[in-house]
Amino acid sequence: MNPLAIVGRVFLNFLTAVGRVALFTFEGVRHIFLPPFYFRLLVRQMMTIGYFSLPVVGLTALFTGMVLALQIFIGAGRFNAESAVASIVVLGITRELGPVLGGLMVAGRVASAMAAEIGTMRVTEQIDALTTLSTNPFKYLVTPRLLAATLSLPVLVLVADIIGVMGGYLIATHKLGFNAGTYLKNTIDFLQTLDVVSGLVKAAVFGFIIALMGCYHGFHSRGGAQGVGKATTDAVVSASILILVANYFVTELFFAGK
């Protein structure tokens, strides 16, 4: 085949996919504001996405905070700036590592589960069944997940921030010989509201991305078990990549010119 034709086809397929995701996003957001509202489903999804992700996100944050304290201590030691450990740990966790690592862990756990569940519903005609039972499958399946993930992730990341900072504190005070009071003072003194808020806004954006990719790939899965498997993989990969891309843009939005 003509190489130009291949490039053209790949580009057109890409544009088609972007268009589909855009329409899917529009529909998902539109239905958030249109009745009927499924509160029971929303609460169930918030439990699944937020509460049940706490152990994995908490552990990630704890060890990240611990490692961060060690690494910064080594790095800062080369400039005789060990006192900066507390402030760099808290800024690193709240601005970047809390939301990004939390988002990636939830993407692995939740986007895959959403894609698998909705994909199985698609290939077993359960989504068609919803339509014949006068229920909009988009509103019933997609909207509660989008809303639940967008609302849950900031709370989850706030908890992760606290656990992460605590991880750094534990290492700093028990292993690196920092004074507990001074470490905490440095942590709080250098922290600004915007550091936390920007992390939480990122978390909300990442939550939306995770649910969007999980639902989108599940909704469009085809071809039985293999199709569901592919949808699951695609959901996790695309959610992870989009989280990293979105992270840059949200960071730039908050910190441009600072």
Add this chain to the structure above:
Amino acid sequence: MSDTPNKIVLKDVHKRFGKKVVLDGLNLEVPRGKSLVVIGGSGTGKSVMLKCVLGLIKPDSGQILVDGQDATRFDNGEREDMLRKFGMLFQGSALFDSLKVWENVAFGLIQGRGLDRKDAKAIALEKLGQVGLGAEVGELSPSELSGGMQKRVALARAIAAEPEIIFFDEPTTGLDPIMSDVINDLIKSCVQKLGATTLSITHDMASARKIADYIAMIYKGRIIWQGPAAEVDRSGNDYVDQFIHGRAEGPIKMEVLKP
């Protein structure tokens, strides 16, 4: 509009997926209050035809009239209103595995019609009783049921809202002959009780003979014969004869790759 002799009419419906033509100018009339069974082999367009009527697939061209109104021109709201007239039994039952059996049966009543959960549960248990399942089954999960029981639950769900029109997609596929007959009897009794118009698709001739008032045969995306069920054995159509007798030899050639 509602006094048209035919509840559903498909006029010159075309649908293709890529280069594959699935429906090729399909014409079909489903008489009001009667049971029409469409027979045909795999891949002849039966399921696509049903999904076009339900609006799950959009036809490329043609008209689909439900009570005289063209369903292909409905917006989402109008389609949701139209679907309130319908019940559907899916080939694989399509029960929601995250919900209990009674919640499956009551789903359309709670979500679609806004009924209170308590009232919907009472109706669901009554419908489960109609298909021979006790109240204790209502508390189980669909995955705990056998294939035959799942079909019964799916039937109960299809009739729960007492629809005017019921579609049956391969209602006996995957069931043993005795369970198939049980399902056929249940379909017949439930439909008679409701006085509903039904459109079924199947390749099980025993099922077709049992539940049909009229039979139509689909082949390569077109209806090639339609008539009263009693006349299917003397249709004078070679395709129909080959199909109902299950002969490998005849005008219908199976597309089988030779080794």
